[in-house]
Amino acid sequence: xxxxxxxxxxxxxxxxxxxxxxxxxxxxxxxxxxxxxxxxxxxxxxxxxxxxxxxxxxxxxxxxxxxxxxxxxxxxxxxxxxxxxxxxxxxxxxxxxxxxxxxxxxxxxxxxxxxxxxxxxxxxxxxxxxxxxxxxxxxxxxxxxxxxxxxxxxxxxxxxxxxxxxxxxxxxxxxxxxxxxxxxxxxxxxxxxxxxxxxxxxxxxxxxxxxxxxxxxxxxxxxxxxxxxxxxxxxxxxxxxxxxxxxxxxxxxxxxxxxxxxxxxxxxxxxxxxxxxxxxxxxxxxxxxxxxxxxxxx
Amino acid sequence: xxxxxxxxxxxxxxxxxxxxxxxxxxxxxxxxxxxxxxxxxxxxxxxxxxxxxxxxxxxxxxxxxxxxxxxxxxxxxxxxxxxxxxxxxxxxxxxxxxxxxxxxxxxxxxxxxxxxxxxxxxxxxxxxxxxxxxxxxxxxxxxxxxxxxxxxxxxxxxxxxxxxxxxxxxxxxxxxxxxxxxxxxxxxxxxxxxxxxxxxxxxxxxxxxxxxxxxxxxxxxxxxxxxxxxxxxxxxxxxxxxxxxxxxxxxxxxxxxxxxxxxxxxxxxxxxxxxxxxxxxxxxxxxxxxxxxxxxxxxxxxxxxxxxxxxxxxxxxxxxxxxxxxxxxxxxxxxxxxxxxxxxxxxxxxxxxxxxxxxxxxxxxxxxxxxx
Numbered sequence: 001x002x003x004x005x006x007x008x009x010x011x012x013x014x015x016x017x018x019x020x021x022x023x024x025x026x027x028x029x030x031x032x033x034x035x036x037x038x039x040x041x042x043x044x045x046x047x048x049x050x051x052x053x054x055x056x057x058x059x060x061x062x063x064x065x066x067x068x069x070x071x072x073x074x075x076x077x078x079x080x081x082x083x084x085x086x087x088x089x090x091x092x093x094x095x096x097x098x099x100x101x102x103x104x105x106x107x108x109x110x111x112x113x114x115x116x117x118x119x120x121x122x123x124x125x126x127x128x129x130x131x132x133x134x135x136x137x138x139x140x141x142x143x144x145x146x147x148x149x150x151x152x153x154x155x156x157x158x159x160x161x162x163x164x165x166x167x168x169x170x171x172x173x174x175x176x177x178x179x180x181x182x183x184x185x186x187x188x189x190x191x192x193x194x195x196x197x198x199x200x201x202x203x204x205x206x207x208x209x210x211x212x213x214x215x216x217x218x219x220x221x222x223x224x225x226x227x228x229x230x231x232x233x234x235x236x237x238x239x240x241x242x243x244x245x246x247x248x249x250x251x252x253x254x255x256x257x258x259x260x261x262x263x264x265x266x267x268x269x270x271x272x273x274x275x276x277x278x279x280x281x282x283x284x285x286x287x288x289x290x291x292x293x294x295x296x297x298x
Numbered sequence: 299x300x301x302x303x304x305x306x307x308x309x310x311x312x313x314x315x316x317x318x319x320x321x322x323x324x325x326x327x328x329x330x331x332x333x334x335x336x337x338x339x340x341x342x343x344x345x346x347x348x349x350x351x352x353x354x355x356x357x358x359x360x361x362x363x364x365x366x367x368x369x370x371x372x373x374x375x376x377x378x379x380x381x382x383x384x385x386x387x388x389x390x391x392x393x394x395x396x397x398x399x400x401x402x403x404x405x406x407x408x409x410x411x412x413x414x415x416x417x418x419x420x421x422x423x424x425x426x427x428x429x430x431x432x433x434x435x436x437x438x439x440x441x442x443x444x445x446x447x448x449x450x451x452x453x454x455x456x457x458x459x460x461x462x463x464x465x466x467x468x469x470x471x472x473x474x475x476x477x478x479x480x481x482x483x484x485x486x487x488x489x490x491x492x493x494x495x496x497x498x499x500x501x502x503x504x505x506x507x508x509x510x511x512x513x514x515x516x517x518x519x520x521x522x523x524x525x526x527x528x529x530x531x532x533x534x535x536x537x538x539x540x541x542x543x544x545x546x547x548x549x550x551x552x553x554x555x556x557x558x559x560x561x562x563x564x565x566x567x568x569x570x571x572x573x574x575x576x577x578x579x580x581x582x583x584x585x586x587x588x589x590x591x592x593x594x595x596x597x598x599x600x601x602x603x604x605x606x607x608x609x610x611x612x613x614x615x616x617x618x619x620x621x622x623x624x625x626x627x628x629x630x631x632x633x634x635x636x637x638x639x640x641x642x643x644x645x646x647x648x649x650x651x652x653x654x655x656x657x658x659x660x661x662x663x664x665x666x667x668x669x670x
Contacts, residue, residue: 002508004508005504005505005507005508008500008504008507008533009501009504012498012500012501012504013501015498015500016498016500016501113330117330117334118329118330118331118334118366118368118369119330119334119335119338119548119550120332120334120335120520120521120548120550121550122524122550122553122554123554124553132532132534134534139532139533139534141532210497213497213498214497214498214525215525215528215554216497216521216524216525216550216554218331218332218521219330220331220332221495221497224495225497255498255501256500256501259501259502259505260501260504260505263488263490263491263502263505263506264488264489264490264491265491266490266491266492266502267461267463267464267491267492267493268491269493270493
């Protein structure tokens with residue numbers, strides 16, 4: 001492999017990895033607080049992508065409005081799933097919550113399937129994102145630069161919220177012990193809602209960027225992306241926001257490197273991502289950022 | 299008295315039954331999911347044919363029972379089970395594509411219900427099957443046509459082959475193409491594999507770019523093809539692209555592909571630009587345009603012809619619900635004047651010519667016809 005191809009593959013890895021990272025943060029946030037693998041998260045991302053599609057294509061909004069619309073719709077869907085599906089089960093065993101999450105995921109997929117019709121939709125990408133930047137033979141598109149920056153920026157914002165604000169302290173405390181925190185006068189439902197708002201807005205953002213990078217939308221697009229982002233979150237150490245970002249990048253790079261070196265085996269690239277995950281977990285069961293849930297959070 | 303009434307009612311019932319007998323034809327189509335666009339185009343075309351003729355010659359009404367297979371092979375098999383055991387259909391149109399059709403043929407074979415597949419081109423669809431036929435050609439032909447066109451007309455000798463390993467159609471046609479292309483003296487630089495539903499192909503395409511092929515042959519479906527085309531253009535790949543009938547079948551290919559798919563070649567099952575050889579073809583095109591206001595879709599016209607072939611077979615049987623007779627007549631179809639041209643079936647496969655199109659200004663432009 002020559003240098004330019006190597007450089008190009010590096011760029012490809014970053015662009016794919018940051019996409020996974022962005023979605024993985026949402027998984028990790030909710031898991032950290034509720035110990036719930038929110039399977040509906042990737043479907044909220046899908047809803048975000050469809051909201052952007054609807055705003056841009058049917059209502060004729062500009063990209064910034066479509067962006068806002070996608071985030072608002074995702075947040076509303078996120079809050080509603082929490083209020084309707086998860087809140088009544090706060091005291092229930094974890095497994096009920098998990099099954100509910102899968103149910104919500106199916107519900108959202110089929111809801112979109114019915115409202116938008118089952119055929120793949122094409123998202124019309126704004127001119128700006130169609131530009132091509134050529135750096136010494138390696139080709140970049142604006143999303144390849146923007147998505148990693150946004151991912152890192154959002155990571156910093158999240159870390160700031162978690163460690164420097166009152167709400168952040170409440171979220172971390174809640175992750176530690178819901179009952180005691182409630183006794184201290186903190187409204188746990190409100191804090192959990194904030195977690196869902198944060199997670200869902202991230203899903204909305206990633207939905208929009210996914211639509212821009214890969215402009216074909218289907219109601220089931222979230223399934224595989226969600227599984228991979230979840231794998232990324234576990235790889236990085238689920239519960240840790242920084243770990244999720246790290247895991248996302250590692251997963252993205254693994255996939256790209258595998259396809260780059262074994263193109264004839266490209267059909268198995270999804271499997272490789274998970275095999276890699278298994279190996280990491282064999283040696284470090286808590287993931288890379290290794291959080292011990294009995295001691296600390298985030 | 300009671301008995302008298304019940305006898306009267308019963309005889310009345312049986313009378314009405316005898317007068318308006320209903321023959322059911324099952325239709326299994328991917329109406330939603332990844333290839334939902336394929337199914338919807340096919341059903342649109344099928345409905346045009348149904349509206350033109352929804353009665354058998356003996357006066358029986360035909361009823362279509364549509365089941366969505368959600369672009370999924372397990373759902374296709376479930377749909378077939380439902381149609382043969384619950385709806386008791388006399389024939390089945392569909393499952394449309396190769397993977398989904400192959401998942402359901404066993405059920406139809408066991409129930410001895412004839413299946414006519416509109417566009418399932420994989421070689422194995424009809425192989426060693428007594429009740430499965432199709433109104434399209436098989437990939438044994440399409441793959442050769444593509445290889446011949448690449449070597450002899452385009453004179454492109456170095457090719458990268460992209461195969462979708464989740465898709466039987468893609469696997470089958472790749473195999474035939476590879477063999478035929480090598481025989482003609484071409485070189486396959488690499489055969490890369492993808493999965494239906496993938497979105498990111500940049501890693502694969504960066505490699506292909508370094509190989510510098512003259513042609514990229516990708517017998518895959520619309521959504522994946524459009525994404526590959528777009529990303530290939532971004533990466534500045536200069537090679538020519540060639541696809542097959544499944545590539546251009548969903549309009550999402552043109553919407554997403556935009557100017558990235560300009561100049562792509564594609565083999566196809568049917569082109570509205572070829573001269574009409576039958577009366578029905580002219581009538582069908584007129585009805586299609588009046589109803590849907592667009593060019594005839596290849597999947598639509600072949601779904602229509604699946605229907606026409608079944609109806610033609612049923613007309614030749616004394617009892618149109620006798621599935622064994624209907625199957626025999628379907629397989630004996632010879633020089634039938636269909637909506638897509640003359641149809642002759644040989645061992646369940648249609649003997650028909652392939653069309654080659656080139657994409658120009660976001661549309662298919664007819665290039666040439668290849669006869670078997």
